[in-house]
Amino acid sequence: QRKIIIDTDPGQDDAVAILLALASPEEIEVLGITAVAGNVPLALTAKNARIVCELAGKPETPVFAGCDSPMKRRLVTAEHVHGKTGLDGPVLSDPTMDLQEMHAVDFIIETLRSEPEGTVTLCPLGPLTNIATAFERAPDVAARVREIVLMGGAYFEVGNITPAAEFNIYVDPEAADIVFKSGAPITVMPLDVTHKALVTKARNDAFRALATPVGVAVAEMTDFFERFDKEKYGSDGAPLHDPCVIAWLLKPELFSGRKINVEIETGSELTLGMTVADWWGVTDRPANALFIGDVDGDGFFALLTERLARL
Numbered sequence: 001q002r003k004i005i006i007d008t009d010p011g012q013d014d015a016v017a018i019l020l021a022l023a024s025p026e027e028i029e030v031l032g033i034t035a036v037a038g039n040v041p042l043a044l045t046a047k048n049a050r051i052v053c054e055l056a057g058k059p060e061t062p063v064f065a066g067c068d069s070p071m072k073r074r075l076v077t078a079e080h081v082h083g084k085t086g087l088d089g090p091v092l093s094d095p096t097m098d099l100q101e102m103h104a105v106d107f108i109i110e111t112l113r114s115e116p117e118g119t120v121t122l123c124p125l126g127p128l129t130n131i132a133t134a135f136e137r138a139p140d141v142a143a144r145v146r147e148i149v150l151m152g153g154a155y156f157e158v159g160n161i162t163p164a165a166e167f168n169i170y171v172d173p174e175a176a177d178i179v180f181k182s183g184a185p186i187t188v189m190p191l192d193v194t195h196k197a198l199v200t201k202a203r204n205d206a207f208r209a210l211a212t213p214v215g216v217a218v219a220e221m222t223d224f225f226e227r228f229d230k231e232k233y234g235s236d237g238a239p240l241h242d243p244c245v246i247a248w249l250l251k252p253e254l255f256s257g258r259k260i261n262v263e264i265e266t267g268s269e270l271t272l273g274m275t276v277a278d279w280w281g282v283t284d285r286p287a288n289a290l291f292i293g294d295v296d297g298d299g300f301f302a303l304l305t306e307r308l309a310r311l
């Protein structure tokens with residue numbers, strides 16, 4: 001069983017990732033959920049994280065609010081994809097569970113210090129501000145992390161917020177740079193993978209057919225999220241980015257990738273936040289990440305649907 005902290009900016013796809021983790025208690029223990037500003041401002045991501053815990057029937061999951069803006073830049077949000085609330089689509093009631101008083105960064109530091117070394121996995125699903133702030137404030141904790149499994153970046157698929165950059169890395173490139181240089185073992189789910197995990201009509205129907213509050217809400221969330229990709233790109237459905245992180249923990253055999261060097265562009269305005277991934281090994285820079293390149297889409301959706309049915 002893995003102990004994890006989910007660091008997130010929900011976001012419909014973040015919400016589905018949280019549901020997948022909470023539906024899998026045999027393999028995953030969610031120590032806490034830390035909210036960060038990203039898709040929408042912090043007040044909304046901290047609220048949405050609690051809405052999702054309650055939807056899962058797990059209001060005992062501790063939720064912490066973290067950083068409300070990137071380390072050195074102004075926040076860029078993505079309401080154009082996720083809607084005004086960040087969780088547009090289903091009608092869900094406001095949470096009644098409390099937000100924890102502790103700051104998310106303190107929770108991350110304290111947890112990494114109090115749990116045995118090498119036992120806590122960090123699962124960042126948004127900009128890396130909380131994680132990098134923890135590593136900066138407490139330089140001892142990066143070495144205590146078991147693994148960081150994050151959604152972010154792109155290589156062949158390049159950018160979704162600029163031509164060069166993926167949203168999570170673009171929003172806080174300085175934070176991403178700190179994390180990729182931290183020495184902690186990193187597994188990356190870039191757009192190259194998540195664009196193979198598309199919610200087609202049949203997959204959306206399978207969520208709805210669960211006929212549970214969770215199944216229907218996930219169908220409605222992915223319906224909303226899909227609208228953007230279908231209208232803008234004429235694609236088969238929306239990429240379900242963030243759940244790939246949790247699916248990796250549950251069934252790594254669905255994925256394949258390479259251990260490579262990844263550097264983050266923090267200087268150039270044109271390519272800010274680009275993940276410069278040395279896929280072909282053309283430099284002698286040491287590998288610092290397992291960069292995933294492919295996923296078995298049918299296997300991923302079968303796993304996801306089967307787990308959501310348990311909630």
Ligand code: BDR
Pocket residue numbers: 011012013014039078081125126151160166167168241242
């Ligand atoms: C990432 O950006 C957000 O909009 C999604 O939640 C995902 O984490 C994809 O680029």
Ligand code: CA
Pocket residue numbers: 008009010011013014039125126242
């Ligand atoms: Ca996200």
